[in-house]
Amino acid sequence: MSYIEDNSFSIGCVGMGANEENIDFIKKYKPQNIFCFGTSLSKKDFESIYEELQDANLYIFSLEDNYSYKFTKYNYCKTQSIKFVVDYLCKNVLSANDKTIYQLRDDIIELKKIRELKLKERIKKSGLMAQSIYYIMRNVDMNTIVSADAGNHYLDAINCFTPRNYGTFYIDAGLAAMGNGICTSIGVAVGELDKHHICITGDGCMLMNGTSIYTAKKLNLPIVFVVFNNCSLGRVRIGQMKEKKFIGSDIFGCDFKRFGESMNIDSYQVENLSQLEQVFDLIKNKKETILIEVICSHNEIPLGLKG
Ligand SMILES: Cc1ncc(C[n+]2csc(CCOP(=O)(O)OP(=O)(O)O)c2C)c(N)n1
Ligand SMILES: [Mg+2]
16 A cells, blocks of 8 residues: 655544544544545544544545445445546646635645654654664655554554655555565566665564565665564553463564575664664665664554554
């Protein structure tokens, strides 16, 4: 999945990766028409928002076949290109000469400023995983394509990232099998060798699918694998915290820097943000396979975690 942020009318995600500010904004704005894209995968999040907006006309565009929704009144359209529909709608919105449209745009600009400030506050209070992902996401340029894997690091990534163009952020919001991000980056890099690629992944995902980085090295693909080593299946551990009973979620004793080195991959290990910044500075002009292991806390709760 990939989406665009650099449009003055885009407020960002509402389903997966949504945050309070976006949702409050929509409820306050009370839209007459709602156009939804690919909502089948984040149906649960979307339905809870839509409950409060029942008066709006709802249009759902999806690549998939019709799904059943809780609400009864909606128009469903299966399309072969979400990008085409989004482009078409954006062009028409932008050409509309209506004061309310400009007011809306100004409100959205304001929303984005507030949201960024609140995100920064959350990041400050959070741990190294969220801080590193925020740093990476705020420093990627138009020529970088990012993928995020499955786990806490994925939640941090979707909460921090504001992609500036189509096809620059890949996530699996469906099955989200661990390790999918590693192969996504490899597949995308094979097709887009002139770009830089960053794969955000975790220690658990590496144990599931990390041997694939051998392919990246063999093909000399320009991918930076950032491995968040929190010595756990963090997503599972967070779930077990409620019960204070941890079963099978620890992963101790893995050294992913050495794992990368065993394949002759230029590999680094960092323990704080300034070390990470230094490494990124060092590798910024390199176009080769690189691995950075970020040692982070066992107990960090990811951003935007819902219930
Ligand atoms: C193949 C597979 N098994 C189990 C899961 C359920 N699952 C989702 S995230 C996760 C833990 C991922 O661990 P890690 O890569 O270390 O990421 P972290 O949550 O620690 O950031 C698990 C077990 C899954 N998504 N895919
Ligand atoms: Mg982990």
